[in-house]
Amino acid sequence: MNILITGGAGFIGSHLCEFLLNNGDKIICMDNFFTGRIRNIKHLEDNPNFKVIPHDITQPLRNVVKEHIDQIYNLACPASPVHYQFDPIETIKANTLGVINVLEFAKLNGSRVLQASTSEIYGDPEIHPQVETYRGNVNTLGPRACYDEGKRVAETLFMDYHRKYNLNIRIVRIFNTYGPRMAENDGRVISNFIVQALKNKDITVFGDGSQTRSFCYVKDLVQGLYNMMNQDYVGPVNLGNTNETTIIEIAKKITNYTKSSSKIIFNSLPEDDPKQRKPDISLAKEKLNWEPKINFEEGIKKTIEYFKSSLS
Template sequence: EIRGSLAGTHPSGLQNPAAPISMSAQAAQLNSAGKKKLVFNTGSISRPVKRILVTGGAGFIGSHLIDRLLQDELNEVICVDNCFSGQKSNIYKHIGNPRFEFIRHDVVHPIQLEVDQVYHLACPASPVFYQDNPIKTIKTNVLGTVNMLGLAKRCKARFLITSTSEVYGDPEVHPQVEEYWGNVNPIGIRSCYDEGKRIAETLCMEYYRQHNLQIRIARIFNTYGPRMLENDGRVVSNFIVQALRNKPITVYGKGDQTRSFCYVDDQVDGLIRLMNGDHMGPINIGNPGEYTILQLANTIQNIINPKAQIVFKPLPSDDPKKRKPDITKARKFLGWEPKVNLEEGLKHTIADFSSRMTKEQKLKAVSNEEKSKVEVDTKLE
């Protein structure tokens, strides 16, 4: 297992997920300003500190969030991930950082930690992964959220959940405002994720009403950027991988369905502003620029290979026709709006995909070469 540590603590959750992290080497105390202080064994170091839990922190968005949080030297970050869709490589660079800890743990089981903030991102967000085990997806959204809300309640921590534009279903209101209740299918093939996120929002609101827990609800829209999985089945990664492999770019339907694509750096900035702001949401965090799927395909085609072929296939069921956030509230309450345009963001994303795929090809070539040597040696024997 990859293991990191916060100074003076041990990730005991790796051996027993429900066991609390040992605080034997550091005691949390309150200073006169009411801020938490960490007192280390040496007795010579004390400073205000914020301990932040990020569930799903080894994932695409979660790992970028951790990168940003660790830029603040007063933050200590605990990453909890079961690595179902998250990748250890996304957080490997932080292993050994005394302000970072990784615990491999599934949030459907409780865990005891002491934190000041909880960013709850744990749940596979791509259709390939959440449809692989729909019941597990529902459990993650429901039981996982209950467990993390319970942890936040015990610690009196502020809790942010990343909900989704999927709560709007196939919207009849365009663009989508936060007050819109949605046009949803509770029994469709995507419902394990969509309805799971809706009940997760409900749980957050009830913890606020019943326990006065500080909650924040972010509804995120089609995030893309470096570290997206090649096989996650979402449209940006699909098109990029197909074009880089000189395969036809597959567009479902006529390609006239629309989406709004938010670059991951902008997304992370919005989440942090929401967590540290005074408005609990729900708030849409997305890029209001609207593109048809065919426009996206053409943009990626022009960047990678203008001669790439585009083919059309039947549209899957439950695929929303339009998706665009109204970000009036994000602008008003968070002072936030996206800065990275689609073409710029795609260039960064494509460069990342190209680099990773090149490395994979080299590793595969080395592996095949070693395999051939073994076969030759076996024949000689």
């Protein structure tokens, strides 16, 4: 199959490119390299089934992709608060103009198209764990809104193209994902803590560290994306790990696994930081026959090994 992955040079995108190439598919990796990096996909460059197209999805796709495309995974959007708040207008554009361009291209090609949505569309949730029917608690005016509201509009656009044009869509809501090839400067908790621990610098916990997150290893997530794309249910479907941990516990585990001499220090909590996050994945189990398999200890050790070699 010919598959287009937008945002293919990013953290999750590069793992998805690798997975699908191993499956025997032909991959076009489209990226504007805002947060994506050549080094994430360097090892794939010699594969004759792999092609990179530098392109920003806020510009139409039809002039740059000439092949017939069977499936599109739309991952193009900066994903960490540091990056998506760097230029909030560009973030909104990726999720509105960019998404319309991807959907128009899918319509033209008759492609099936999957949207990488996010648990952030639930905002600071009032129900726990979060089920797909929960409509969320998002601040439209806050600094995270460019991403949260952008991703909400993107879901709306996907559903409207589905209803109006019968476009073959899939929507997944991805919860916190971690693993090798996360950017060391993305400000996300796992990469921050590992880099700080490996450099024996203070580990900065926001708030008192009692807020919770559930972290899914990237290999599990990629399998979930694939399962979602290749079954009949449109979605949305939550993809994430249900193993909930406090941030302070994570800091302690990472200090321990890296044998670091770092001290844990506490900073003020960023605005609109959700207090708890945990997916209900009953739907993913039922429709996709999917649940995460890799436990935190195994995944975090692999991630630490990656950062050890990339920092040295």
